[in-house]
Amino acid sequence: xxxxxxxxxxxxxxxxxxxxxxxxxxxxxxxxxxxxxxxxxxxxxxxxxxxxxxxxxxxxxxxxxxxxxxxxxxxxxxxxxxxxxxxxxxxxxxxxxxxxxxxxxxxxxxxxxxxxxxxxxxxxxxxxxxxxxxxxxxxxxxxxxxxxxxxxxxxxxxxxxxxxxxxxxxxxxxxxxxxxxxxxxxxxxxxxxxxxxxxxxxxxxxxxxxxxxxxxxxxxxxxxxxxxxxxxxxxxxxxxxxxxxxxxxxxxxxxxxxxxxxxxxxxxxxxxxxxxxxxxxxxxxxxxxxxxxxxxxxxxxxxxxxxxxxxxxxxxxxxxxxxxxxxxxxxxxxxxxxxxxxxxxxxxxxxxxxxxxxxxxxxxxxxxxxxxxxxxxxxxxxxxxxxxxxxxxxxxxxxxxxxxxxxxxxxxxxxxx
Amino acid sequence: xxxxxxxxxxxxxxxxxxxxxxxxxxxxxxxxxxxxxxxxxxxxxxxxxxxxxxxxxxxxxxxxxxxxxxxxxxxxxxxxxxxxxxxxxxxxxxxxxxxxxxxxxxxxxxxxxxxxxxxxxxxxxxxxxxxxxxxxxxxxxxxxxxxxxxxxxxxxxxxxxxxxxxxxxxxxxxxxxxxxxxxxxxxxxxxxxxxxxxxxxxxxxxxxxxxxxx
Numbered sequence: 001x002x003x004x005x006x007x008x009x010x011x012x013x014x015x016x017x018x019x020x021x022x023x024x025x026x027x028x029x030x031x032x033x034x035x036x037x038x039x040x041x042x043x044x045x046x047x048x049x050x051x052x053x054x055x056x057x058x059x060x061x062x063x064x065x066x067x068x069x070x071x072x073x074x075x076x077x078x079x080x081x082x083x084x085x086x087x088x089x090x091x092x093x094x095x096x097x098x099x100x101x102x103x104x105x106x107x108x109x110x111x112x113x114x115x116x117x118x119x120x121x122x123x124x125x126x127x128x129x130x131x132x133x134x135x136x137x138x139x140x141x142x143x144x145x146x147x148x149x150x151x152x153x154x155x156x157x158x159x160x161x162x163x164x165x166x167x168x169x170x171x172x173x174x175x176x177x178x179x180x181x182x183x184x185x186x187x188x189x190x191x192x193x194x195x196x197x198x199x200x201x202x203x204x205x206x207x208x209x210x211x212x213x214x215x216x217x218x219x220x221x222x223x224x225x226x227x228x229x230x231x232x233x234x235x236x237x238x239x240x241x242x243x244x245x246x247x248x249x250x251x252x253x254x255x256x257x258x259x260x261x262x263x264x265x266x267x268x269x270x271x272x273x274x275x276x277x278x279x280x281x282x283x284x285x286x287x288x289x290x291x292x293x294x295x296x297x298x299x300x301x302x303x304x305x306x307x308x309x310x311x312x313x314x315x316x317x318x319x320x321x322x323x324x325x326x327x328x329x330x331x332x333x334x335x336x337x338x339x340x341x342x343x344x345x346x347x348x349x350x351x352x353x354x355x356x357x358x359x360x361x362x363x364x365x366x367x368x369x370x371x372x373x374x375x376x377x378x379x380x381x382x383x384x385x386x387x388x389x390x391x392x393x394x395x396x397x398x399x400x401x402x403x404x405x406x407x408x409x410x411x412x413x414x415x416x417x
Numbered sequence: 418x419x420x421x422x423x424x425x426x427x428x429x430x431x432x433x434x435x436x437x438x439x440x441x442x443x444x445x446x447x448x449x450x451x452x453x454x455x456x457x458x459x460x461x462x463x464x465x466x467x468x469x470x471x472x473x474x475x476x477x478x479x480x481x482x483x484x485x486x487x488x489x490x491x492x493x494x495x496x497x498x499x500x501x502x503x504x505x506x507x508x509x510x511x512x513x514x515x516x517x518x519x520x521x522x523x524x525x526x527x528x529x530x531x532x533x534x535x536x537x538x539x540x541x542x543x544x545x546x547x548x549x550x551x552x553x554x555x556x557x558x559x560x561x562x563x564x565x566x567x568x569x570x571x572x573x574x575x576x577x578x579x580x581x582x583x584x585x586x587x588x589x590x591x592x593x594x595x596x597x598x599x600x601x602x603x604x605x606x607x608x609x610x611x612x613x614x615x616x617x618x619x620x621x622x623x624x625x626x627x628x629x630x631x
Contacts, residue, residue: 016446016447028492029553032553105479263457271456272458
């Protein structure tokens with residue numbers, strides 16, 4: 001364990017915004033009720049504000065305007081130790097999905113998820129990233145996908161989907177307008193999405209392709225708090241998109257991939273892109289608004305929509321999925337709360353890649369289950385492959401029988417082609 | 418002698434420490450490294466987001482229940498009561514006119530002062546009882562939280578004791594407690610009265626440009 005490097009990373013993370021947050025927190029504890037980990041367990045260690053304490057201690061010892069005075073008077077907090085890093089490691093990685101729901105309820109609007117992200121950077125510096133996340137990072141860097149999906153596997157799956165829907169899908173097509181990237185979970189578990197996209201894009205008259213060099217949208221670097229890895233993974237997509245000369249890169253049904261590529265990516269690679277990033281929900285909604293997607297019939301089941309946190313609460317896409325839902329479902333019911341205040345599935349922010357957090361993740365799903373029990377839908381729709389997988393796994397454990405659908409596939413089901 | 422000290426040098430010293438201390442903290446926070454220029458393409462205005470967050474977080478949103486309602490009622494009861502006492506209490510207005518501003522405004526009637534004080538006391542006590550009884554707040558709280566609450570309570574209590582303005586010692590006791598409070602403020606969590614705006618502003622700006630203010 002590299003304690004000095006961790007302290008340095010904590011210190012470097014203390015910018016003006018972090019200082020404002022730490023100096024504004026009044027320890028009111030309202031964030032507790034926003035956290036599904038605290039709500040499901042009642043363990044006060046999981047209270048979001050508590051997760052900021054290592055950063056707070058380093059701040060009060062080093063960067064706070066009164067740090068010198070506190071040290072001189074002997075009332076500065078104790079230095080962070082190796083034992084502290086050990087104790088906070090599971091709080092930082094296992095019990096926070098970076099969902100940001102705590103910010104909504106905070107009277108000071110503190111971005112606690114952002115502070116946990118900064119704390120993860122210190123854990124990276126200390127060499128304390130959970131093993132399973134390190135494994136995913138290694139596969140992402142060496143093979144191209146955190147789940148180890150090789151280019152030849154992708155080609156096979158894409159070819160199968162092309163045959164299934166009877167529409168050719170050309171990989172590495174130079175001059176296409178749109179580049180589709182996919183989350184690993186979509187490629188392995190929900191590959192019907194690829195065929196659905198082919199059908200929708202054919203009807204809408206969209207020229208698109210998939211890169212065999214950069215097909216993976218998942219960014220494990222963002223999740224583990226390693227900016228270098230995050231920049232490498234974003235850089236691959238940027239390079240491929242610019243080589244192919246596309247006008248748009250479509251961020252897929254994946255929560256953090258959108259944050260990684262659209263909001264953080266340009267800052268990670270240090271420049272604006274030569275292309276635009278558009279989320280698949282934005283694109284589908286836009287195509288609908290323009291009348292380029294014709295649907296036939298409506299799903300009459302009682303459907304509800306699970307908002308992926310990074311797409312709505314931290315990504316700003318809230319109205320689009322609802323317009324799409326209303327186009328194809330005539331019995332769409334919202335959970336409460338929904339939209340920006342929606343409750344996380346429990347597996348975001350790398351928690352689903354962190355095998356040691358599995359039991360806790362399943363426990364935390366109780367908060368989502370409660371929402372679903374209230375609404376009693378026939379099926380759940382979402383727009384994130386990871387949410388979908390996490391919810392399906394948790395539903396198995398809780399013995400809930402409910403189909404979990406992807407938004408793109410749902411729309412394609414009612415496509416009038 | 419002690420009375421003159423409290424009304425003279427100690428008042429000026431504590432007021433100076435308060436003003437300079439708050440400025441020191443604020444400038445210190447602003448001078449820290451800022452977020453690098455955001456190179457992502459904004460969906461909406463960061464400035465509008467920062468302003469929206471200032472207003473939005475005065476009122477809880479998102480469908481939260483007990484904790485929020487408790488803190489909302491107790492918090493607003495305390496803060497509104499305190500500010501009404503501070504700004505519309507007749508002795509305070511007289512003090513502001515004589516020592517600081519040189520002008521005055523209409524004061525609350527006595528019954529209004531008493532009602533405001535009751536709200537302020539009730540709110541502060543509810544918040545403190547919660548701090549020592551709720552496992553979440555116990556886990557989060559440190560000495561500073563308790564000292565801040567007790568100092569504020571002392572200021573309010575001595576203020577009420579001095580309300581009649583008939584016993585000089587009580588008035589001086591109130592002024593002394595205010596001065597201790599002013600000396601403590603810049604070095605404590607009482608600074609949230611200033612830093613809340615920075616915190617809301619940073620989050621509002623960051624997410625405002627993404628088209629949402631959480």
